[in-house]
Amino acid sequence: MIFQTLATYGHEEVVFCHNADAGLKAIIAIHNSVLGPALGGLRMWPYASEQEALNDVLRLSRGMTYKNAVAGLNLGGGKAVIWGDPSKDKSEALFRAFGRFVNSLGGRYITAEDVGIDVNDMEYVFRETDYVTGVHQVHGGSGDPSPFTAYGALQGLMAALQVKFGHEEVGKHTYAVQGAGHVGMHFIKLLREQGAKVYVTDINQKLVDQAVSEYGAEAVPLDHIYETDADVYSPCALGGTVNEATLPRLKCKIICGAANNQLANDAIGDEVEKRGILYAPDYAVNAGGVMNVSLEIDGYNRERAMRMMRTIYYNLGKIFQIAKRDGIPTYKAADRMAEERIDLIGRVKLPNMGQPRFLGRMRHG
Secondary structure, eight states: OHHHHHHHHTOSEEEEEEETTTTEEEEEEEEEOSSSSEEEEEEEEOOSSHHHHHHHHHHHHHHHHHHHHHTTOSOEEEEEEEESOTTTOOOHHHHHHHHHHHHHTTTSEEEEEOTTOOHHHHHHHHTTOSOBOSOOGGGTOOOOOHHHHHHHHHHHHHHHHHHHHSOOOGGGSEEEEEOOSHHHHHHHHHHHHTTOEEEEEOSOHHHHHHHHHHHOOEEOOGGGGGGSOOSEEEEOSSSOOBSTTTGGGOOOSEEOOSOSSOBSSHHHHHHHHHTTOEEOOHHHHTTHHHHHHHGGGTOOOHHHHHHHHTHHHHHHHHHHHHHHHHTOOHHHHHHHHHHHHHHHHHHHSOTTSOOOOOOOOOOOO
8 A cells, every 4th residue: 555655646755753752753755856856844743644644745755746847946856754742842862862763864855944833943953963954053054944935925025916817016916915924924024025015814814914014914814815806815724625615606817825725626727727717736836944054054044045945936937937838727837848957957967976075064063
């Protein structure tokens, strides 16, 4: 059953990690390393079963292959999950045990923070391995990637506005932002700085209140976000929010946000296209975070990171061009762009060249 699942997704390697003393149950999935070592975040979540955790890490790692390829990075796709409740199961031992498993892979997988994980957790992982990004700035890291993800999403939004409306003036339009977490709040801030009207909702009322009081957004009930008259629907929380139930309610002309896996399935992506809504593929839009942490591999520089975020605008432009060229929905065009790059670079590389090596940042003291 497991091997059949791996064959379906096309993974190279899946590692099950267990340390009873530390209470660690984790899975590391390396999907594709044609472009380079597999980079992808670590997620901590109270999964209902081992199968649910496996399904999640396989799906997410495959998504990282496509995200890193479209972003133009010399990195493959991977992901890791820890089965546990981030509100009560975290410990130094847990993350150090996980770090030792990462280190045992010899650089084939480079980890980073994701849902349920913060920079403090990464500090413990870093004590056991150099194959980690998103650590504190004192170690040559870049810290919280959320502002960069939000800034990159703004670049993707501008590309979508250009295609749909013929201009990039963010402030001329209205936005329905679902989710005001780390990335969503930064995105709201950027939209409001451009003078845009922003509707916001979140399951956490305190975050909604913050968006209203600090940035002047307008709060709407959770289920009403789909029915606002906003020009752009921006999912910045959970995936799958564009689905059979919500799509008929959307009044937007563009879907562009920072959440992963926004479309519930391919059929929904086809229907979005039929309805004349421009979809900015999520993994191209939200690549700012992975772009930012990828720079830690060679030596982090914030100015270089900000320049890199702006390439998201051009990446989206290429995706829209492919969609027009091939007569396909934009979600398929994004996949095609990634697959074409992986195929081309795979053929360029000589068999005996091997993969790029992550040498690790220099440690001091």
